[in-house]
Amino acid sequence: GAGVSQTPSNKVTEKGKYVELRCDPISGHTALYWYRQSLGQGPEFLIYFQGTGAADDSGLPNDRFFAVRPEGSVSTLKIQRTERGDSAVYLCASSLGAWGRDTGELFFGEGSRLTVL
Amino acid sequence: SQQGEEDPQALSIQEGENATMNCSYKTSINNLQWYRQNSGRGLVHLILIRSNEREKHSGRLRVTLDTSKKSSSLLITASRAADTASYFCATYNTDKLIFGTGTRLQVFP
Numbered sequence: 001g002a003g004v005s006q007t008p009s010n011k012v013t014e015k016g017k018y019v020e021l022r023c024d025p026i027s028g029h030t031a032l033y034w035y036r037q038s039l040g041q042g043p044e045f046l047i048y049f050q051g052t053g054a055a056d057d058s059g060l061p062n063d064r065f066f067a068v069r070p071e072g073s074v075s076t077l078k079i080q081r082t083e084r085g086d087s088a089v090y091l092c093a094s095s096l097g098a099w100g101r102d103t104g105e106l107f108f109g110e111g112s113r114l115t116v117l
Numbered sequence: 118s119q120q121g122e123e124d125p126q127a128l129s130i131q132e133g134e135n136a137t138m139n140c141s142y143k144t145s146i147n148n149l150q151w152y153r154q155n156s157g158r159g160l161v162h163l164i165l166i167r168s169n170e171r172e173k174h175s176g177r178l179r180v181t182l183d184t185s186k187k188s189s190s191l192l193i194t195a196s197r198a199a200d201t202a203s204y205f206c207a208t209y210n211t212d213k214l215i216f217g218t219g220t221r222l223q224v225f226p
Contacts, residue, residue, distance in 0.1 A: 004159075033213070042205050042216035043160065056213055091159060104148060106214055108159035 002026075004109035006092050012115045013082055021077040021112045025094030032075050033106060034067055035091040043091055049075060082116045089113050123206060123220040131225050136193040138220040140206030141186075147209060149182055149189050152216070154203045163191075163204075196224045 005024040013019055025032050030051055035043035045059040049069045057067070064082075069075040079086055090113075093106040124139045142149070148167045152160040166173045166182045166189065173180045179192040193200055201224045207216045 031212075035216075042218045045213050045215060048213050050212070056211065059213070093160075104209060104214070105150065105162045105165060106160075108161070110159045 004092055004094055004107055006090075006109035006112050008112055009110065010113045010115075012117065014117050015082060015084060017082050017116075019079045019082055019114060021079075021090050021092075021114070023075045023077070023092030023094075023109060025073065025075070025092070026107055027073075029094035029096055029107070030072070031095045032069060033093045033095075034075070034077050035093065037089045037091055037111070046077070046090075079114075082114075084116050087114055087116045123204070123217045125220060126218070127221045127223070129223040129225065130196055132196060132198055134196055134224075136196050136200070136222055136224070138191045138204050138222070140189045140191070140217055142189075142206070142208050142217075143187065144208070144210065146184070149180075150207045150214070151178075151180060151189075151191050152205045152207060154205065154219075156202070160205065193222075196222075198224050198226045200224050 004026055007022045032049040034046040036046055037043045047057040047060055047067050048055050052069055052072045064080045067077045089111040091108055091111045093108045095106050122141050130136055146168055148165050150165045151163045153163050154160045164175045164178055164180050166180050168184055177194045182189045203219045203221045205216045205219045207214045
């Protein structure tokens with residue numbers, strides 16, 4: 001597609017449920033990032049993929065959060081046993097490559113708004 | 118964690134006025150980027166300034182960088198109502214882009 005696509009755009013779930021959020025990056029972009037944004041705050045880094053591997057997952061808040069990118073394209077962010085504090089907008093972004101290989105500009109999707117009741 | 122801090126947190130101006138937003142960061146950088154976010158939307162890249170540059174222009178945008186003070190400013194000239202959005206600065210920490218807290222700009226017609 002022309003841009004980064006994220007689905008679903010909105011997800012409402014109950015506390016304790018499992019959630020998957022999907023990101024389809026721009027074709028040819030090897031780097032993929034997940035961020036979380038709470039109301040009135042800047043995006044908070046979660047995890048970064050270079051190709052299929054997670055190059056940096058230092059931003060994942062705990063082991064309930066996990067992300068995969070099995071074929072180096074689409075990525076799925078998985079949240080187990082959701083808590084009310086997980087409610088936020090989850091943003092995905094892609095870029096041509098890691099820093100040093102391109103301009104470093106990220107292209108963002110519109111986000112997935114997660115609400116945990 | 119947030120790498121940068123924007124100032125002011127919120128700014129309200131009239132159409133035609135200039136808007137200035139400031140960003141301070143903590144570590145040494147190779148470049149600094151500014152992004153814009155309309156309410157409920159994703160972020161859009163505006164401009165990138167490298168550490169060896171002091172000033173850069175793009176249309177009505179002017180960005181300055183002072184690496185000795187670890188600060189940058191974004192100036193939007195002749196603002197329009199459509200400029201209403203949140204503006205974020207961002208810098209790289211190893212391979213991850215870290216964003217500041219943002220300035221919410223409101224431009225009144």
